[in-house]
Amino acid sequence: MSRVSGKTARAHPVDSASRRVRGKVPTMHDVAREARVHQTTVSLALRNHPRLPLATRQRIQKVAARLGYRPDPMLAAFNFHRLASHPVKGTPAIAFILDADARRCFSQRAGHPVVIEGARQAAKERGYGLEPFVLDSEEIGPRRLDQILLARGIAGVVVSTFETKTTRLELDWPRCCAVKIESRHLWPPLDVITNDQHQVTRLGLRRMLDLGYRRVGLVSTREAERRLGDAFRTGFLVEQASLPESARVPPLLLDDSDRKHPERLLSQWLEKQRIDAVVSNLNDVARFIEATGRRIPMDLAFASLDLTPETPNLAGVVQNHALVGRRAVEQVIALLHAHERGLPEVPSVTFVPGFWRDGSSAPPAEAFE
The missing domain is CATH 1.10.260.40 (lambda repressor-like DNA-binding domains)
Structure with a gap:
């Protein structure tokens, strides 16, 4: 029987449309x-x-x-601060997945440890834990990982760096709230969070030109370009398009076989193209340049497109790896709260820009004229 207060015992659920008609928010x-x-x-x-x-x-x-229930955003904000100050026991987890072949990217000299630390900090602030999983065909494959995630009640997933030879990741995606970090070559088509390598490269080339260098070349790897959708190379070519044709330099893309000892190939390219400055996402290239007998910056300027704390003297662009990890976790948590599972109908890409930092490896060109 209905009462004036509106608190009525019902045998059936009432749909959200009828609630909204009467103006009652569930x-x-x-x-x-x-x-x-x-x-x-x-x-x-x-x-x-x-x-x-x-x-x-x-x-x-x-x-x-x-x-038609939706969480109160003000209450959610309050709970965020409460959980950040007083973590609860039984913390829910978010899976951070990468493949075994990509573990070298997580060496202390790369930016990838900063990605996972940013992800871990964002998860902690919101009352979650971050649990890394390394996919390996012998130890943990996709089927075993699915079983682990299901048993532990983990639905939030961040898919991190995968080598390009891995093209598919088969999990129970309809059960997951997931995003990818980079690895745009990898199926499934999830929302992607990534450093904006296109912007990073354009910024690096533009700053070198502003410093007075006339023949600036890019060194990257085919592996990186495949994994990142040709971001470094296309950024470089787009920025070069505004230059006179005589000032344009073809990029040097290294194969895996050239990666460890590219000195001969690098020396031939530098000489043939009459290059006076190099930009690269590979910080080892500075060492390889000096191995050819050229001095940085006296003979050739160098700017990194991925500066790390281990390279304090290099000029170049700082990619915000920590923010990439943070944004990935924030998006997964938003999907969990909205109960949006499975593959997105239209995947999106979130780009995180980098910023320039001066360094002794790229002084103004006039200093050596």
């Missing part, structure tokens, strides 16, 4: 009553907390979706 209390559970259980289910069985979480999430 609350967590409504979801709890409809699902016949406590509000705390609803809160845990909507946060996909592993404390609850997967079937219970999914049942409550379906009830919330049917009622």
